[in-house]
Amino acid sequence: MINETRSSSTAESSLNERLERLESIIESQQETIEKLEDRNETQQETIEKLEKETDERTNRDDSSGFSLVSRRSALAGIAGLAGLGAMSSSASAATPQGQVGTADRPLNALYAQQLQGVPDGETPFDVLVGSERALRFTAGDGGDAGNVIAGHSTNSVDGDGFGATIGGGGESLAPNTVSGSYSTIGGGLGNETGDEQATVGGGSDNVASGGSSTVGGGEHNEASGNRSTVAGGDVNEASGSRSTVGGGFQNTADGTRSTVSGGDQNQAGGTNAFVGGGEKNEASAWNATVGGGYENTASGQHSTVLGGRNNTADGTYSVVAGRNANASRPGQFVFTDSHTETENHSTGIANRFYCMFQNGYYFRTDSVEGNAGVWMGNGDTSWSAISSAESKTNITPVDAKAVLEKVANLELSTWSYNWQTDTRHMGPMAGEFFEAFGLGGSDEGIQTIDADGVLFAAVQGLAAELADRDERIDDLESRVEELERDEAVATPEVTADD
Known part of the structure; x- marks a missing residue:
């Protein structure tokens, strides 16, 4: 009995909810109907107003000769635009009907929610x-x-x-x-x-x-x-x-994922090849790059021409820059200056760094203080270290004889580097040199300017010792000569008659 009561109560509650929802839907539909009725009344008033104005204009302008919109056509057009679907009695559903405005009297403005063409698709x-x-x-x-x-x-x-x-x-x-x-x-x-x-x-x-x-x-x-x-x-x-x-102009990127940024008559023909600009440059190999310049070619895989003129990077992983530089072997770096108008610069050995600069090279190692570094001038065959008085401080005189003694005590030997076993070298170990003289910034290497300075000092010390020795020898020779003279005076001369 209790279960039946509960079941009846649940059914009654569900029915009430459904009735409430239906009443809500009916109220919403009633509001929509009222809005549509208001809209139709407004449209009807507009049609009546336009009809009245059309009659007045027809009566006023019959004698003017102007071509006017017929009242039926105008109303049909207005109704069509308003979504009322007005049609002439003889027109089919696919035939356009009505007209709004004329060539002589166009509409100033048209307001609509929808314009629809012929709905045949x-x-x-x-x-x-x-x-x-x-x-x-x-x-x-x-x-x-x-x-x-x-x-x-x-x-x-x-x-x-x-x-x-x-x-x-x-x-x-x-x-x-x-x-x-x-x-x-x-x-x-x-x-x-x-x-x-x-x-x-x-x-x-x-x-x-x-x-x-x-x-x-x-x-x-x-x-x-x-x-x-x-x-x-x-x-x-x-x-x-x-x-x-x-x-740019007449550039071509015909390699897969290739790029030509700009310039004139450049071509990127290799996969992932790149030409940055310039004129008549070509990157024809896989991952090849030409940065710019004129008539440069990067034809080796992963090769690069940084720029310049008439350069070629044929070798895999090769890099060139300048003028008439040619890197034909793998891993070559070939850099040249501007004066090589006809000579083609290259090296026949793979994995070599080759440079040609007519006025030499200058490598700086400190951008803050002075001009630290080394240079090699035109025609030079070795590096020059900066050593002018203006570039130095904390200048202290050297005891040349003490340096000579330390040099004499250095252990010298011939040896080979671990990575260069077929080549012999001679000299002290860097750690012993550093301990003896305290020169340079590390006990792992010997700077040539320090080795040269030690040798200069040792030579001076040796020269000083030789000078002292010569002075003693001269003194001894003078004393010997003096003794010989004294002996000659003290000893009477012996003749044959005696």
Whole structure:
């Protein structure tokens, strides 16, 4: 009995909730009906007002000769725009009906919530300016978007393309044409897209023929590789997949993922190849790079021409810069100056650093104080260390004889480096040298300027000892001579008669 009571109470509660929801729905529908009735009353008042004004104008202007909108046509047009679907009694559902305004008396403004073309899915909806089409909309097909075509009336979307957009531009002899679905032409003249999702931003006679390719602007540019890009410039082409040309003139990026940033007549033909700019440069190998300059070639894999003129990086991992530099072996670095007009500089040994600079080299090791470093001048065959008095401080005289004694006590030997066992060297160990003289900044090496200084001091010490020895020898020789004279005086001369 208790369960039956509970079940009855639950059913009654559920029924009440349903009734409340239905009452709420009815109230909402009643509000909607009232709004539609108000809207219809407003539209009816507008129609009556326009009908009255039309009658007055007809009576006033019958003798003027102007072509007026017929009252029935005007009302039919207004009703059609208002969504009332007014039709002439003889017109079929597919025949356009009504007219709003005339060529002599156009409407000043049109306010509407919706403009709808012929609902057959095939007839385009056009907006005319004068007698020329300025804008066209075509319906989509199922889940695909329709097309939007603005600009000159000759602009078009070819074939069965959908989701395409032409933002404007074009002329009768140079229309903009979209051939791929979901492709876009922003404007310009004579531009064309030839594959799906391609884009031409503007400019003149540009073609984006690769899938998802882009031409930003410029003139006579083409992005023919899939996902390729030409940003601008003139007569540039990105034909490699995912290749890029930033701008310039007659540049070509035909390697996969290759790039030419700009310049004139440059080519990036290798996969991942890069040409930064300049003129007539070529990066033809995998990961090859030419930074710029004139007529440079990077044809070795992972090779680089930093810049300059007439340089070639043929070797794998080679690097060149300057003028007429040639790195033909793997791992070569060849750097030259500007004076080598005809001579071609190269080295036949792989993994070698080769430089040619007519006025020598200068390496600085301190950018804060002085001119610390070394240099090699024109024609020199060894480095010069900076050693002028102006570059020094804390100058202390040297005890040359003490240095000589320390040098005499150094253990000298011949030896080979661990990594150069076939080559012999001679000298002290760096640790012993540092302990004896305290020169240089480390006990791991001996700077040549310190070794030279120690040898200078030792020579001076030796010279001083030799001078002291010579002085003693001279003194001894003088004393011997004096003794010999004294002996000769003290000893009488012996004759034959004696």
